[in-house]
Amino acid sequence: SGPLVAPLGSSVVLPCSVDELLSVEGLEVEWRKTGSETLVHLYQDGESRAEAQQQDYHNRAHFFTEEIQHKNFSLRLDDLRAEDEGLYKCTVYSQQESGETVVQIKVDNVERLLVSGSSRSISASVGEDVTLNCSVDSHIPPEDFEEVSWKKIDEDIQVLLYQNNEAHSSNERYIDRVELFTAEIPKGNFSLRLKSIRTEDKGVYMCEVFAGGLSANATVVLEQLGFSASHIMVLILCISASGSALLLCCLIYCRSPTKGMCITGKYSYQP
Template sequence: MEDPTTPHYLTSNRDRLTVHGPSGPLVAPLGSSVVLPCYVNELLLMEDLEVEWRRRDSETLVHLYQDGESRAEAQQQDYHDRAHFFTDEIQHGNFSLRLDNLRAEDEGKYTCKVYSQQNYGETVVQIKDVERLLVSGSDEFITASVGEDVTLNCSVDSHITPEDFEQVSWKKTDEDILVLLYQNNETLPESSDERYRDRVEFFIDEIPNGNFSVRLKSVKTEDKGVYMCQVFAGGLSANATAVLEQLGLSVLHIMVLILCFAASGSALLLCCLIYCRSSKKALSLQVLLAICPNIILLLTFVLWGFTEGFWNETIICCALYILRPLMLFNAAPYLKNLPRA
């Protein structure tokens, strides 16, 4: 029995048949459908009609019409469910092929071979310049004040449907930290580094439009750096970057600075008063010298915790500045036993 994938023009002598194709190469975007024209201007008998579509570079069988039906089992695996005939048009001499979900590797030349009775003909169709996966990000550096929300832009310029995106990841490249992950058609916030968990999110309604920008909430000074949006789709990958820099001071930061200056200033003022006052009043001023700066610095570190989120350091420092006045109050009953100058 003859192998249905064997080119018939190699096994029998046939008269030439005029088969028409496109006037030039076909250009189509990645992920779209493209029609490869192939037709004859004469009526052919359906009996013994066979049509083959093959890759010219490798003789890979893309589609086969034989014995009045498409022979899907003879197709190369990569073209299953992607290469189709217009079945109703075959009787009119139209053997064009629709290739769905176009991939970058589909670029190349295809041969449409038509066998009818003792006639044979072919035409060549070329697919070129398949649009690559293009990802664009922020064109300029992003500036913000600490505590504000910012948007890191990432848009995919292609005709790929959201279901065909294998993975989209946001990473902070200078520290190799995973910020947010989109995979299997869903966002995976639990995969984010703890520094970004609950602070970063996709614009879910925009994903069907190829928009994978993220909102970063309550920006901190440690967030400054380079972020990369990497997209994997259709066996291809591309990326874009966004740079977050020049983080300005927020109102809370300014308050922290004021409190730091106030703590230092109060300490200097009390030292001057102690030097100028009598010894009895100096004792009270020394108590204030121990209490006032510590209370001010306690408030300073509480505000610092709100702005930067370093709660471990904040708790330790606050505990230190609370313990100092408490230790002084605990020692107060014994101050009368100290020798006076």
């Protein structure tokens, strides 16, 4: 009497039944999506004809063959997708008679696209690499992701853009320093790897995902940056080397025959 409302990724049963028992001989049942007239499932000659159905419904549309004896021709549709929304027609052919019914599916869009980042601020040292987390908790297949955008929102800078299965950065500051984990994208993981951290990288980053006409985002904070242990060691060595060089110059200067005697301790006079 009304539409069947179900969330993405769930299973839904499309009801279809008759009021009298039908002979299996010559019985044919068609399930089609109206508008496109896509064949969702076909029961013919005593069995389901999987080879005749649209590819998108392979292993997702299940006909209850054992329920025919109970006048039930319902269909179960698994792994519900956004594009499954619409009207479905069940047509039953029995010898010289036929009948049909229409069922509507509505996809529940509430919280179907959830994006999460990191609950804590991330600290890193200058020169190190860091991963900014971004994952999508949904049942949307990878091919349905329209766009994923990483921005540094405190400066309104585009860090990286993922479109048409490709990721790139147009900002000179981040070229060759940012990348996604390609193997993780099919799992809904769009975390960003930021290489060779600089002091100016400190700030708030936002991962925004666009899919199925919806969008959602999450933010990650990159905290105060310090110097890594290796950088500190190099700095100490530089200071030590500078000090040694300065001392050596002083010694050379003092021992020069053209200069006066260097005096340490008590005062002395050189005529």
